[in-house]
Amino acid sequence: MHDVIIIGAGFAGLAAARHLQQAGIDNFRLLEARNRVGGRTQHGTIAGIDIDIGGMWLGPTQTRLKALAEGYQVSTYKTPLKGKAVYRISGNHMESEGEDFSSIFNLREGLNYMMVQRRLGKLWSTLDIEQPWNHPQADTLDATKVEQWICANMKSERLRQTFRMICFSLFCAEASQISMLFFLHYVKSGDNFDAILSAGEGGAQNMLFEGGVHQVARKMAEEIGDRLMLNQPVREIAWSDQGVTVTSDSETYQAKRAIIAIPPTMVSDLTFSPELPQPKKALHARLSMGSAIKYWVAYETPFWRDQGYNGLIFRDDVPCSPCFDVTPASSSKGLIAGFFDGDHALNHGDNDRESRKARVLNMLADHYGEQALHPIEYVDKDWTSATWSRGCYGAYAPPGVYSRYGEWLRKPIGALNWAGTETSPRWTGYIDGAIRSGEAAAQDILPALEKERMVAS
Numbered sequence: 195m196h197d198v199i200i201i202g203a204g205f206a207g208l209a210a211a212r213h214l215q216q217a218g219i220d221n222f223r224l225l226e227a228r229n230r231v232g233g234r235t236q237h238g239t240i241a242g243i244d245i246d247i248g249g250m251w252l253g254p255t256q257t258r259l260k261a262l263a264e265g266y267q268v269s270t271y272k273t274p275l276k277g278k279a280v281y282r283i284s285g286n287h288m289e290s291e292g293e294d295f296s297s298i299f300n301l302r303e304g305l306n307y308m309m310v311q312r313r314l315g316k317l318w319s320t321l322d323i324e325q326p327w328n329h330p331q332a333d334t335l336d337a338t339k340v341e342q343w344i345c346a347n348m349k350s351e352r353l354r355q356t357f358r359m360i361c362f363s364l365f366c367a368e369a370s371q372i373s374m375l376f377f378l379h380y381v382k383s384g385d386n387f388d389a390i391l392s393a394g395e396g397g398a399q400n401m402l403f404e405g406g407v408h409q410v411a412r413k414m415a416e417e418i419g420d421r422l423m424l425n426q427p428v429r430e431i432a433w434s435d436q437g438v439t440v441t442s443d444s445e446t447y448q449a450k451r452a453i454i455a456i457p458p459t460m461v462s463d464l465t466f467s468p469e470l471p472q473p474k475k476a477l478h479a480r481l482s483m484g485s486a487i488k489y490w491v492a493y494e495t496p497f498w499r500d501q502g503y504n505g506l507i508f509r510d511d512v513p514c515s516p517c518f519d520v521t522p523a524s525s526s527k528g529l530i531a532g533f534f535d536g537d538h539a540l541n542h543g544d545n546d547r548e549s550r551k552a553r554v555l556n557m558l559a560d561h562y563g564e565q566a567l568h569p570i571e572y573v574d575k576d577w578t579s580a581t582w583s584r585g586c587y588g589a590y591a592p593p594g595v596y597s598r599y600g601e602w603l604r605k606p607i608g609a610l611n612w613a614g615t616e617t618s619p620r621w622t623g624y625i626d627g628a629i630r631s632g633e634a635a636a637q638d639i640l641p642a643l644e645k646e647r648m649v650a651s
Contacts, residue, residue, distance in 0.1 A: 196449040197643055198222040198636075199440045201428050204233020205625050206613040207455035208414040209258075209632030211421065217640055223447055224418055225440070227427035227582045232411035234457075234586050235625065240571050241492035241527055246406040247575040248488070249587065249625050250520075250531075253398035255385055256626035258633070259410070263403065266413040270401040271523035273393040274496075277504035280561050282511060283359065284352040293393055293506055295356065303350045310347055310357075311387060318382040323619040326379035327600040335375040336597035343374050359510050360391060362536035365590045365623075366484025376591035383622040393506070393518065398624065404522055407625065427582075432467040435608045450646065451639045455613035455632060458589045458603070459483045460582070470607060477599035481616075482592060483585025485539035489514065489532055489554055489574035496521050496528030498562045505530055507561060513538035514554045527570070530558065543576050550574060588623035589616045604631070611635045 197219055200207045203226035211224045230236070238247035252259055252270060263270065278289040281298045290297040299307055321329050329335060340361055348354045361369040364380070384390040384398055393399035403409065415422055423445075430441040431452065438452040454461065461478040469475065496519060498505055505519025517532025532554065534542050542550055551572040558566035577586035591600070604617040613635040618627035 195437075196221050196223055196447060198451045198453060198639065199438060199447050199449040200224045200453045200455060201440065202226065202233065202455035202614070203228075203231040203415065203422060203424075204455060204614075205235065205411060205628035206233070206615060206632040206635075207453070208411055208418070209629040210453050210455060210613055210636040211418050211632075212414055213633045213636035214640075215417070217636070219640070219643060220421070222421055222449075224422045225426040225428055225442055225447070226422065226424050229424050231415040231422070231424075232408050233628070234577070234583050234588075235408050235411060236575070237406060237408040237412075238490070238573060238575070240490045240529065240573050243492070243522065243525060243527065243529065244405045245490055245529070245531075246403070246408055247490070247573065248408075248577070250402060250407055251399045252401040252403065252407070253384075253389065253624075253626075254396060254400060255389070256398070256621055256624060258629040259407075259626040262410050262414070262629065263407070266410055268407075268409050268413075269404045271404060272401055273399055274499075274519040274521060275394060275504050275506070277499060277502050279504055279506035279508065282509040284355045284510065286352055292504070295508060298356070299350075299353065303353050306349050306353055310353075313347060314378070314381070314387060318378045321378055321382055323379060323383050325601070326375060327597045329375065329378075332375055332597040335378065336373050336595070337593055338374040339370050339593055340372045340374055340377050341368070341370040344369055355510050359508065359515075362538075363516055363533070364390065366486040366533075366535045366539065366585070366587055367482065367590050368536050371482070371590070371592055373591045373593045373596055375596045379596070380622050383618070383620055383627070384624065399518070402520055402522070404524060428464060430465045430467065431610070433608045433610050438609050449609075450643065451609050451611065453611045453613055453632075453635045453639070455635070457483060457583050457585075458614060458616050459584060471602070473599050474602045474605075474607065477595065477602045480592065480595045480599070481589045483578075483583070483589050484587055485536055485543070485578045486586040487534040487539045487543060487550065487574055487576045487578070488586075489534070489550065489572065490520075491530045491554060491558070491572050492570045493528040493530075493565075494570060495526065497565055498528070501562060503562065507532070507557065509557070512553065512557045513542055514550070514557055517554075517558075539576070539578055543578055547572075547574060604635070606638065611639055
């Protein structure tokens with residue numbers, strides 16, 4: 195009989211295991227369906243350089259990820275922003291220093307943009323990130339699609355299209371698919387609107403990891419040692435208030451508690467006995483996972499810098515935007531990473547890699563010339579087709595879900611506790627949120643484990 199079974203060795207499961215260890219709980223098992231740890235982060239290589247083909251950025255207030263990286267001596271570098279960014283929205287082409295996309299707006303649009311920010315700020319000022327479903331206007335906001343709110347509050351098509359682009363860049367889904375209540379919670383969980391959009395100072399995309407963030411997951415796994423079991427997809431969980439029996443493809447485990455730390459859209463694939471409460475089942479049946487294909491392009495040098503560009507391209511007329519210069523500070527080569535997001539990922543996921551590569555290179559050549567057509571290497575990862583996640587970056591709530599069932603995201607059920615970035619009130623959808631959720635789930639069960647230990651002794 196184990197004290198705890200943790201299901202899923204992404205950052206949430208790894209953080210839960212590490213927290214238990216630090217509290218002196220060693221009698222646990224961490225089960226992972228994949229042959230690796232890291233979940234929606236993953237190691238890759240391009241042109242001989244270690245890269246992240248999943249999640250990769252760090253913002254300054256993402257303190258849990260920052261602390262782990264510093265503890266494991268994984269260094270960071272800033273996302274390069276020196277030079278001009280390229281913006282093309284609704285046929286309007288602009289180039290501006292750094293990442294100021296507001297430069298594409300005329301005076302009237304700029305005033306409308308500031309008004310929209312104030313309206314958003316007023317809405318999330320009364321939102322409790324611990325319980326967003328208790329917002330005074332929760333039912334109305336949750337019944338409203340982000341697209342509806344955009345059309346009601348933005349007068350110009352260019353401003354509307356900019357916000358649609360922002361929406362699918364953040365959620366890997368379309369504005370017409372996402373609840374306004376969920377949108378507000380996501381933004382506030384990440385400080386504010388400017389922070390989650392920015393790669394500059396204070397922004398969520400401000401820093402990258404030399405050698406990749408996947409190193410942090412790997413080092414966490416090394417600390418856990420033989421308590422980590424790879425290639426152990428869980429199929430069935432029998433549970434009660436007293437304990438759990440967890441059945442994987444090759445073994446059955448018994449424990450006093452379980453922490454389930456898998457993508458919320460995967461929970462419905464598990465067989466529970468007895469079945470989960472109906473609202474919990476409804477939540478996991480109705481949440482949707484974003485769709486994303488992440489690509490990397492390597493060149494002999496970051497030649498776009500010599501032309502005065504910083505690698506940031508934000509366009510609504512191509513399927514492979516946005517993209518960024520992500521060249522490591524220690525590298526002489528030039529690296530650009532970008533995304534096919536939302537419907538673009540779905541529409542191009544069935545195409546072969548060469549056709550996606552052609553779309554990316556043609557976009558880069560539009561701005562950086564013939565040299566962009568001749569990279570050293572191109573790699574990409576279609577997260578929507580990944581068996582154990584079926585999407586990225588995270589799950590989102592369509593209208594009518596968050597206000598009705600959101601409280602079940604992390605509510606314990608019998609001996610079952612829940613983790614994963616989507617359950618975190620802070621930095622929802624980010625690696626830091628995953629870490630926080632795992633630590634919180636482990637902390638929640640420590641008093642019960644300690645009480646049982648005292649009774650047994």
